Amino acid sequence: MLTDLVQIRRLGEKKRDENLQFRKYLKTHDWVERQFRHAAQEVQDAIDCRLCGECCRVTEVQLAERDIEHLAKFLRIKEAKFVEQYTMTGEDGEMILRRSKEAGCVFLVGNECSVYEARPGNCERFPHLLRGSGSMVSRMWEYVNRATYCPIVYNWMEAVKELTKFKKPGTW
Ligand code: SF4
Ligand code: SF4
Incomplete structure (x- = not known):
């Protein structure tokens, strides 16, 4: 393999x-x-x-309403705060997890997801x-x-x- x-x-x-x-x-x-x-x-x-x-380094993660609810709850912050701090607009104008070209997803630490238990549905189902x-x-x-x-x-x-x-x- x-x-x-x-x-x-x-x-x-x-x-x-x-x-x-x-x-x-x-x-x-x-x-x-x-x-x-x-x-x-x-x-x-x-x-x-x-x-x-x-x-997590390469792709954009589109967010659903329930992803925002789960992640805000997991991080113990208000949903509005979560949106402000951890999201951005993707290439097609949709809301995605904040990311950078160099580091990938804002929640990636090394090779691991720091919000694994509350990761978005798209991450859970990937690939x-x-x-x-x-x-x-x-x-x-x-x-x-x-x-x-x-x-x-x-x-x-x-x-x-x-x-x-x-x-x-x-x-x-
Ligand atoms: S939320 Fe976690 S699993 Fe999803 S892209 Fe970010 S680091 Fe990867
Ligand atoms: S689904 Fe698993 S093997 Fe595929 S790129 Fe993501 S972490 Fe790597």
Whole structure:
């Protein structure tokens, strides 16, 4: 299982076109999704997110009303104070957790989340392999990019290529 973040970045970018083709391949055939879920569970069980934290450095976390309630309660501050101190406006104008390009999420300490028990739903579900709306195949467009930084997604994509006997470019 590959977990080195530098390698994941390099290989995920290198395989971007291949992964886009893989997405097309999945969409044009019928699959039993259970095998993809099983592979996702295996990869998730084998990778310890506490040693990684890359999604917290890379992604914007969109907030729902209940996330703000939970986090404000956890931090024992008023919701208005939480919004003022810990949120900002994301690229698409939505409210997101405060973050910086250099350090990532405001709550990231080392590789760990300092508000883990009250982390937003989007963080809890990330990388949205086992929990997400729609089928895994319909969510493949998100995974091509995530495979450039998330070890779980990268390894899962490679496992599913094997499972589905996807012929990589250069092997046709
Ligand atoms: S709240 Fe925690 S899990 Fe979510 S992005 Fe920030 S550090 Fe990561
Ligand atoms: S979900 Fe992926 S990117 Fe985030 S901590 Fe886990 S392995 Fe790393």
